[in-house]
Amino acid sequence: MKRAIFNDRLLPYLLLGPQLIVTLVFFIWPSGEAIWQSMLLEDAFGGSSRFVWFRNFERLFDDEGYWASFETTAIFSIAVATIGLALALLLATTADRSLRGAGAYRSLLIWPYAVAPAVAGVLWGFLFNPGAGLLPYYLNLMGVAWNHQINGNQALLLVIAAACWNQVSYNFVFFLAGLQSIPRALIEAAAIDGAGPGRRFWSIVFPLLAPTGFFLLVVNIIYAFFGTFGIIDALTKGGPARSTEILVYKVYSDGFRGQDFGGSAAQSAILMGIVVVLTVVQFRFIERRIHY
Amino acid sequence: MATLQLKDVRKSYGSLEVIHGVNLEIADGELVVLVGPSGCGKSTLLRMIAGLERVSAGTVAIGGKVVNEREPKDRDIAMVFQNYALYPHMTVFDNMAYGLRNRRTPREEIEVRVRDAARILELDEYLERTPRQLSGGQRQRVAMGRAIVRKPAVFLFDEPLSNLDAKLRVHMRVEIRRLQQALRTTSVYVTHDQVEAMTLADRLVVMNKGVAEQVGSPVEVYERPATTFVASFIGSPAMNFLPVSVNGESRTLTLRGGQPLTSLDSPSPAQDIIVGIRPEDIHLQPNGQGEAVRLVVGIDLVEVLGADSVLHGRLVGSEDRIMARLPGIHRIRAGESLPLFVAPDRFHYFLQSGRRMAQQ
Ligand SMILES: Nc1ncnc2c1ncn2[C@@H]1O[C@H](COP(=O)(O)OP(=O)(O)OP(=O)(O)O)[C@@H](O)[C@H]1O
């Protein structure tokens, strides 16, 4: 291939500039600031601050509330990822079988993804509003007393459902694309080789979708960790009694409501670490597990 | 081991019929080649035999039993696909063992059968590799192996060699023929390559637009093509066709330029017919015994292939295009005119409809 030659040595920098500035201003700088802040301790009146090394982190790890939030996050993200992925896979296989190439139905399924998490939260809040919502009414008829504003488990269920609904279409698109990239002859060969539909799915389709599935798993966990802030804020604000307070939400509520800037910054530094680990794991695995 | 029977098999997609009633009886152990141009319905027919496409009308019977309603897995067939359709996430061994495992074959027997197949196909060293670590030819052999370990009643091949380079194709063609003769498994082989068709087939089915135009041994099809389509499809270069008119009384055939060609032994049913001449039946000298028809040809192109040369030109007088294939190398220049000779017993006669004339 011919290499493009730029005589102007400035041009590459000019072209890269805007992106670099955006990254610097909105990512690198605040991250640095957060890490710096995580090692400062403000005095009680917010006047001055002291450099305390890792004291904020130590304080965090001694805090039972922090571990509880970890547990909530784990339950929440495992539920969101598994339910979201399983549901999307089910929808995708159904759509792939009956609707090869039928675009209209597919784009309908994609719509929920276009709904911002906060809006999704409001939507589900209306639907499940204990006083006025439609679904609590029917649940009551079936003998289930629904009030996610008091019942912590119900609140957790609700945010999980809303988060899955919001994310499932994204997963669906990827699974469907993955399914359609599996050559039809492979499935036919397996059919001739004596495999029924179930066996064909588990021995051929599923392994070939594994790379897609793994990619989505990481994306979904990251989504559950960070992308669901809007849903939680709109639906439960972390309550009742912190039962839906996942880590990101705790960063916000400790920092902005509790005014504990050092502790909040330490929490975000830990979250950053988690993202880095997830991303590295993802790249490692994706490299290894592509079949073609 | 089984026979295969197609009775008036038809296939429609919606209101569009693409296979118009094919009848075929394949004997036990026979290798039948379906050959025809792209889009004529070879794959569709094969896939109906496999059970991958529904049969719209008619019946498919394997070993005397109608299988129209049976799933592919219950038809006791194996198929080799054009792109091999190997399972990319399985090793060569697992690819071959997959069908046996699905049928709950005992582990030791799977081991024995796969190793046997691998030995026959010279794949022993590759059993632990995955398909993407193999060359095209090796993948092709794995696909063959996957078919033979199952010991099915019928093998189906859909253009299995079309992704290989020319040399490997010739090699694998011979291998397939050898294997099929050793195993004596009833086989249906689809190709659009006439050389492959001629060399592999016990019997040829020449298809055109969803119809089996002729069924017969390769020699039969070559010697007595049933239609102009078959005549031009089988044989290379394609047969020459010269429109002629029949002079009723004397049964003399006259070319469009007025030159008399020969006379028919029996009356012709039509006034205007077509004479077919194979390029390889045209010679530089009249052929010793019997009369020979002399055709003067204005040459416009010579292709020297080494073993033989192909002359392209037009008949002087009638301007009909003609090709001749002469053995050896000939340095004839374009623009020259030269006399060429054909024995009239090598003529093929066709009606305007394309059908071969009953007599002759
Ligand atoms: N799903 C389908 N819907 C409508 N028409 C189809 C469908 N599948 C095949 N056809 C038509 O049926 C005819 C036969 O197709 P087929 O694939 O059998 O051809 P073929 O002889 O195998 O050609 P090739 O040598 O190119 O593989 C074609 O005209 C094709 O357009």
Ligand SMILES: [Mg+2]
């Ligand atoms: Mg085909």
